Amino acid sequence: QKEVEQNSGPLSVPEGAIASLNCTYSDRGSQSFFWYRQYSGKSPELIMSIYSNGDKEDGRFTAQLNKASQYVSLLIRDSQPSDSATYLCAVTHRGSQGNLIFGKGTKLSVKP
């Protein structure tokens, strides 16, 4: 059973702080890793993807991947109240193009 695990939260951080979201996955064959953001009552939207070990930065977001530890994280710098949402980690593995396996998400709350 391929699984993706996330702490459900809620994770509460003050405005301007760094929010750190973590995800572990069970399948060593996982190839692609994604972070989706989902506002309450809305659909998920992709914010970051990462495919190789290391860090990948996009604006205030940094994704970190460690395949040896089967761990992927998302850092949000200078957190804003508008970042308050549920963040979903998703992975695919070789041979299953498009077959995204999602974690249940971490709810982030940024307090003004």
Place this chain on the structure above:
Amino acid sequence: DAGVIQSPRHEVTEMGQEVTLRCKPISGHNSLFWYRQTMMRGLELLIYFNNNVPIDDSGMPEDRFSAKMPNASFSTLKIQPSEPRDSAVYFCATQGYGGGRYDDEQFFGPGTRLTVL
């Protein structure tokens, strides 16, 4: 582009009734995915199509669920007969090369909130 279009947005029905959910993908996207989201189980892939052909339906929970994609512009997910445990938000998502920042980005529709009484 209008994005992925789903209808209806809300559906309330009684147990035993047939439910049909509809999805219009983003023009040019060749992969289409049906997901179900509940608090207990999170977001689960039910089935996905590539070039209108079903590729993986291992997530379809039971024979009561069926999905079709008769052409590149339309897909349906049908539940017959519906049961209260089918209550969830059903999302359609599509993917196509050149459609987003990443080639494998999936774009989600607004979802259909299904309530089976």
